[in-house]
Amino acid sequence: MSAPVSAPATIATLLERAGVPPDRLDLDWLQVTTADAESAIVALRTDPRFAAARPAFSTWPELAWSSPKAGQ
C-alpha cells in the first residue's frame, strides 16, 4: 500500500513535478481531502467482500460503451 500524501509541501512538490503550478491552491484542503478519501478506501478494504470485488467498469454492463442507447 502506498503511503498517503501527508504534507502540503509534498503536495506542492508533486504538483510541480507533474507540471501543474501549485500557486494559489489551498494545499491544506488538498491534504485533508486526500487523506480523508484515502482513509475511507483503506477502511473499505477490510470489508470481506472487497477481496473478490472487481472494478465496476469491468463488470457492470451498463458502463459498457456499446450498450443500447435511447434516441438512436
Place this chain on the structure above:
Amino acid sequence: MTGGLETSLAELTRDGAASRVRAARQRIASHPRRRHAFISPDPTPADVAPPASGPLAGAVFSVKDNIDVAGVTTTCGSRVLEHASPARDDAAITASLRALGGTCVGKNNMHEFALGATGTNDRFGPMPNPWDISRHVGGSSGGSVIAVADGMVDLAVGTDSGGSVRMPASFGGIVGFKPTSGVLPMDGVVGASWSIDCLGLMTRTAADMAFVWQALGPPPSRPSRARPRIAYLMDESMGRVAPKVWEGYLAAIARLRAADFDLTGVSLPGLEPCPRLCISIVYPEVASSQYEMMRTSPHLYEPDVRALVALGEIWSARNYVDAQRARTVMRDRVEEVIAPFDLLLTPTVALQAPHFGETPRIEGDPPGSALFPIMRFTVPFNVISYPGLSVPAGLDSDGLPVGLQVVGRPNDDAAVVQTAVAIERVLGRLTLPGAVAVP
C-alpha cells in the same frame, strides 16, 4: 392546444409548433433571468421554421454547455474553452431531440466543467434559485434548472456525476432524472468522468418526463409491477438531514401511504464512503482528460476547480482502482437492504438550497468537504450506477421546494419514471410564483 410553456408536452399539436417556438424565443429574449440561465443561444436563425413533425414538435429544449450544439462553442462554463472553435456537429442527444421534432433554443450556464454545486460561475454569472434569489440553485446543471423552472424551455439536458441534475432540480422545484448509466448516448458530451458521467433530463412535471422518455425510445425495461413494493429511508442512517427538509420528506411519505402506496421503512447504513469514492474516481479521470489544458492554461481555471483537477494529479493509481472495486461493495450494501423491494425513496438533498457564499453544513455533521452534505443522497446512486429521479414533494415551512428521490435498479428506468408520475398525482405539481406563461 398550442398555449404557453405551461402546456403539457403530451398536449402539443403540430399545427401550433411554429408559433409556440417563436413565442418561446421571445420569452427567453426578454426574461430577466436569461443571462443566468443561458451562456449562448442556438445559432439557428429565428426565421427558420421548427420541425412540424415528431412527438416533440413544438417543444423547446436547451442543453448544458458541456453538450455540443453544431456551430456553437462548447465552453463547459470555463474561460479555458471560451474561445475554442465551435462544435462541428450536434451531440448525439441534441441530434436525437431535434430528430424527434424538438427545437434547441440555447446552451445553459453551469458550474465550470461540471465540477461543483455552488451555483456560481465567475465568468458567466451566478445561478440564483428562482424560489428565493438570495439562494443559489445548486449545480452543476444550475442554468438548466432556471430555464425549466422559469418556463423558458420545456426540457433541458444536463449531466449528472454526483447529483448535478437531481440536486438542482430538487432545489428548483422541478423533475430531474438520471437514467441508467449509458442509456443516453454520451457522444459529443464533454463529461467530468468517463466511468461515472451520465446524461440527465429536466422537465417541470413527471408527466412531461414520461412523455420525453417514451419519445426517446429507450431500451426495453423489465416489466414493472402494477403496485410496486417501495422501500423508503426512514431514518438518518445515510447521514444527517436538516429538520425542515426531513419534515417535508416525511409529510410526503405519509401522503403516499394514505394513497395506498406499498411502503416499508428501511435503514441504509454503510454508504458514507460514497462521496469519497466518487471524488477518487472523478478527479483522476478529469486530470487525465484535461492534462493538456491544465498545463497550457492553468490560471484560466477558477481556483476551486483547479484544486480538484490537482487532486486528481496526485491521486495514487491504486486508490483509483480500489475505488472502482469498492463500488461493487457499495452496491452489495444497498442490495442487502432493498433486495425485497422494487424501488427506493429518499430525500433528494439533505438541506435547503444554501444562500450564495454559505458553506452547506448540517448541525451535527462531522467535518468534511462542503460538497459532501449536499450530495449525500444523490452520489451513492452514481457510485453504484442506479437510476434516480427527483420529483417535487411540496414546499417546506419556509416555502422552499423539497425533492423526493426515486431510485431503481439498472434498466428499470420506465418503472422509476412511472412511479414519479404516480407520486406527482398524489403530491401535486409545483408552480413557481410569478412564472409567466407564453401568451
